[in-house]
Amino acid sequence: MALEEGEDRGDRRFTTAARDLLGGTRERLGSGGDGDAIMGYLFCLPNVAVFSLFLLGPVLYAFWISFQQWSILQNSGTWVGLSNYAEVLTPLPVTAEGLNLVVFTDPSANLFWWSLKTTLVYAIGTVPLQIYGGLAVALMLDTRVRFKKAYRAAYFMPVMLSGAASAVMWRWFLSADGVVNNLLPTFLEHNWAGNPSYALGGVMLMAIWGGIGSNMIFFLAGLQNIPQELYEAARIDGASAWHRFRHVTWPNLGNTNLFVIVMAVISAFQVFGIALVFSEGGPYYATTTTVLLIYQRAFEEGKMGVGAAMAFILFLIIFAFSYYQYRHHQSGEIEY
Structure with missing residues (x-):
């Protein structure tokens, strides 16, 4: 028992x-x-x-x-440690002797730093216009206007085109005998696509044209989620259109702003297709962006290790920016 x-x-x-x-x-x-x-x-x-x-x-x-x-x-390789990263980064823009800014101004000094500078210029020139242009169009189309659906379709049309098709079309527009030069006076005519001073501007123009439509969709979704009671209360209090935007619309678009900014910057740093088709990185490396350089090193020159090293350096840059935005932006949703 x-x-x-x-x-x-x-x-x-x-x-x-x-x-x-x-x-x-x-x-x-x-x-x-x-x-x-x-x-x-x-x-x-x-x-x-x-x-x-x-x-x-x-x-x-x-x-x-x-x-x-x-x-x-051969689908095989030889271990070289940090040699690929050293090849990509040297010479550094900052040395013991001081600044070495020639790496940003001369592509023969270090093509990676040159491409990173080109990508940064591209991002600075396109991201703000894509975001604020998309917001402006969304605000216009969120009101009672005639043919609203037609306008939305027209602004969204560039998003539905492939990057290759857009690049071919814009290269034809901006060529020496293209549509743009036919509309300009003789003294303003340029070979916009073939001139190193203007080629990057052509790629940026193409990106702005396509980016406004995609951001418009995101902002329209954010605007339609804002309760109309807030606008009615603001009107009763005598708020002007600017004050309604400043104190009602903009704060309630906080989550949308965070998403649009992060995605626009990531897209800008990853620009590849339009730069490749528009001018293949030229003329004289004028449109050689970082991702295009990664493609050239890895698949055209066969330096897969160097291309992979460039890709992870670019990943660290994008990750640092995204993490900074996440930490310093009011990303919490507003509840009512």
């Missing part, structure tokens, strides 16, 4: 410990007694598996390649 009672107590202790362990696991997973959270994790599992296999896996593989002198034909 004593032996059987001891076994029963042991079984009860084991059952209690197992129940406590299962309950603690459910709490950590956020699962109630009905198992809804576990079902949620199971539904997310295929997406996580596909992401890990087709996105995260290649990224980690490319990071490993960045430390090797890799041959894409």
